[in-house]
Amino acid sequence: MMNGVLRRIHPEPARQVTLGECYDVARPRPHGRPWVALCMVASVDGSTVVAGRSGALGNANDRQLVMTLRELAGIVLVGAGTVRAEGYGAPSTPGLRIGVVSNSGRVDTTSALFTSGAGFLILPEAAPSVSVEAVRAGATAVDLARAVAALDDVAPDARFVHAEGGPVLNGALAEAGLIDELNLTVSPRLVGGGGPRVIQGAPELSERLELAHLLVDEESFVFSRWVRRAGG
Numbered sequence: 001m002m003n004g005v006l007r008r009i010h011p012e013p014a015r016q017v018t019l020g021e022c023y024d025v026a027r028p029r030p031h032g033r034p035w036v037a038l039c040m041v042a043s044v045d046g047s048t049v050v051a052g053r054s055g056a057l058g059n060a061n062d063r064q065l066v067m068t069l070r071e072l073a074g075i076v077l078v079g080a081g082t083v084r085a086e087g088y089g090a091p092s093t094p095g096l097r098i099g100v101v102s103n104s105g106r107v108d109t110t111s112a113l114f115t116s117g118a119g120f121l122i123l124p125e126a127a128p129s130v131s132v133e134a135v136r137a138g139a140t141a142v143d144l145a146r147a148v149a150a151l152d153d154v155a156p157d158a159r160f161v162h163a164e165g166g167p168v169l170n171g172a173l174a175e176a177g178l179i180d181e182l183n184l185t186v187s188p189r190l191v192g193g194g195g196p197r198v199i200q201g202a203p204e205l206s207e208r209l210e211l212a213h214l215l216v217d218e219e220s221f222v223f224s225r226w227v228r229r230a231g232g
């Protein structure tokens, strides 16, 4: 399917744009670790899943956005629950690394994600030994701040970390103050059900964000880019 026309409606002036020009932007490195940009799609009523997966919420522009961010970033961070639910395979982006966060180590390391050489695990010291590359951070649970800092060694040429969820990992990233940017696609649907929000399991937070841009396409999908406001 062809990607539809995207119009930027913020900042002014409104005009037709490409994903590349909107997302290939400067991301200043926070002290001691790479910038983390989270990307999620949610329905208008706030659910991140339909029938246990995100696919039915997206469209061609949303899928292209994920590809664009993968290519720009060079490294992906994703939770084991998402890899299990969505059946992650070998990425089509050459050289891309995909770090899978798990406390249990219960991840299928025989899948193409790992046999392709793209995938690696992010585990606490206490997790069982594994036959694939693993970053160890934290004693009995993954220490995300240390893990994110260690991604510099895994992919020294990466420009930033593109985080693909899911909601539980997002909650831990938010609690640790590690979300520098949120690329949120609002899918024009009411889906009801009990699906998780973008962030699950975090304590109450009061983090201020700034709207960097707002795009809309011909199918009423809204693509927002939010960045952490300087000074919190």
Ligand SMILES: NC(=O)c1ccc[n+]([C@@H]2O[C@H](COP(=O)([O-])OP(=O)(O)OC[C@H]3O[C@@H](n4cnc5c(N)ncnc54)[C@H](OP(=O)(O)O)[C@@H]3O)[C@@H](O)[C@H]2O)c1
Binding pocket: 039, 040, 041, 042, 047, 048, 049, 052, 053, 054, 057, 078, 079, 080, 081, 082, 083, 085, 086, 101, 102, 103, 104, 105, 106, 107, 141, 142, 144, 164, 165, 166, 167, 168, 169, 170, 172, 173, 196, 200
């Ligand atoms: N709409 C979207 O954009 C979007 C994006 C991604 C996912 N999803 C959907 O979200 C659902 C999965 O949700 P989820 O919240 O369960 O996914 P998740 O955050 O990807 O996975 C949770 C699992 O990841 C590991 N994990 C997460 N945070 C961790 C931390 N701080 N330290 C150590 N391990 C951590 C744990 O794995 P272990 O159990 O192995 O210890 C945990 O059980 C799926 O239905 C998927 O389709 C939607």
